[in-house]
Amino acid sequence: MLNLQVENKQIFVGDVRIVGVASSSIFLIGDTEVISLSSMFDTPPEAVIISPFVPLPSEV
Structure with a gap:
C-alpha cells in the first residue's frame, strides 16, 4: 500500500490544456481526502x- 503525505500550500492555476489522456490516469486540481x-x-x-x-477533440 502506498502512503503519501502532502503538505498543502496556496496554489493558483491559470490555463490548463490537455492534449491526450493515458488509459489509466487522473487529473486533479484541489483537495481530496481519498482517491480509490x-x-x-x-x-x-x-x-x-x-x-x-486517447485523443481528445480539439477546440474549435
Missing part, C-alpha cells in the same frame, strides 16, 4: 488493445 482506483478485465488478455493515448 480499481481496474477489472473480463476479457482475455490477447483481446485487449492497449494504446498509450
Whole structure:
C-alpha cells in the first residue's frame, strides 16, 4: 500500500490544456481526502488493445 503525505500550500492555476489522456490516469486540481482506483478485465488478455493515448477533440 502506498502512503503519501502532502503538505498543502496556496496554489493558483491559470490555463490548463490537455492534449491526450493515458488509459489509466487522473487529473486533479484541489483537495481530496481519498482517491480509490480499481481496474477489472473480463476479457482475455490477447483481446485487449492497449494504446498509450486517447485523443481528445480539439477546440474549435
